[in-house]
Amino acid sequence: MAGQEVKLLGAWFSPFVHRVEWVLKLKGIQYEFVEEDLNNKSPLLVNYNPVHKSVPVLVHHGNPIAESLVIIEYIDDTWKQNPIMPQDxxxxxxxxxxxxxxxxxxxxxxxxxxxxxxxxxxxxxxxxxxxxxxxxxxxxxxxxxxxxxxxxxxxxxxxxxxxxxxxxxxxxxxxxxxxxxxxxxxxxxxxxxxxxxxxxxxxxxxxxxxxxxxxxxxxxxxxxx
Missing domain, CATH: 1.20.1050.10 (Glutathione S-transferase Yfyf (Class Pi); Chain A, domain 2)
Structure with missing residues (x-):
């Protein structure tokens, strides 16, 4: 059973962040949302996404995953309810x-x-x-x-x-x-x-x-x- 220690680093205006939120909500996953100021990026964001220093970043049990499409597949593989990817x-x-x-x-x-x-x-x-x-x-x-x-x-x-x-x-x-x-x-x-x-x-x-x-x-x- 996947744990519920989920944090999402995002920005209110980003459609890429909202993609991730839609999937989290579709699957009923509880998460903490951390609003980032991309003009003044937090040490947390830079640490979790040192390559692009961008949102979204999903943090699950302390492990960061970056890029919205990668995050979506990770969520779908980790929480099996309401799948969005085909099984075939x-x-x-x-x-x-x-x-x-x-x-x-x-x-x-x-x-x-x-x-x-x-x-x-x-x-x-x-x-x-x-x-x-x-x-x-x-x-x-x-x-x-x-x-x-x-x-x-x-x-x-x-x-x-x-x-x-x-x-x-x-x-x-x-x-x-x-x-x-x-x-x-x-x-x-x-x-x-x-x-x-x-x-x-x-x-x-x-x-x-x-x-x-x-x-x-x-x-x-x-x-x-």
Whole structure:
């Protein structure tokens, strides 16, 4: 039986931290949340994640695990209730493939638009839409990517339920079109209504203010180069 001495080092605005929280809540795991100031990183964070010095970091019985996708799999392997990864090796491999696809072809691309303008930004938006084209096909006819219940890919992509709209507003772009991606649109509604998600989303107005500062800082830094 896995012990319950669980601590999560995170930041309220991070979708990667929220991924981990969703899984912890889905499995009913009690944990202590430690809010980090990433402009003034604590010795605890630096000690537990000396390579990247970033959140999230899960600490279980004093052992730190970093990077959200790695943490999610660790949680799923350690606490067997409400599994999010398939048991079949082939299906597990497919889940990891799609998780990597989302991270590289969509999440990182959309994040990049915050501090870009003009042709560079348009190029990233085009790439993000191309990724959505692929994901729409993968979701067709299903309630969740995991089928009737929430799975690994749902957790990985779940950040778009609130963060994508905020980024679109701040970066003055349009990535998601509900008429073009009806299955993803319905999936977003279903995902946002899950208790573990609905009860654990940051306030949108706070996110807008936070990402506005990120954009202004990024554009100012780019102008100095």
């Amino acid at each position: 090796p082939y299906e597990r491999a497919r889940a990891r493939f799609w998780g990597k696809f989302v991270e590289e072809k969509f999440t990182e691309v959309v994040r990049g638009t915050i501090t870009l303008e003009g042709e560079q930004q348009e190029k990233e938006v085009k790439q993000a839409r191309e990724a959505l084209d692929v994901l729409e096909g993968e979701l067709t006819g299903k309630k969740f990517f995991g089928g009737d219940t929430t799975g690994f890919l749902d957790i990985v992509l779940g950040w778009i339920a609130i963060w994508l709209g905020v980024i679109e507003e701040i970066a003055c772009i349009k990535v998601f079109d509900s008429s073009k991606y009806p299955f993803i649109g319905k999936w977003m509604e279903n995902f946002a209504e899950l208790p573990m998600v609905k009860e654990n989303l940051p306030a949108r107005d706070k996110l807008v203010l936070y990402f506005h500062k990120i954009r202004q800082f990024g554009l100012a830094s780019a102008a100095k180069k």
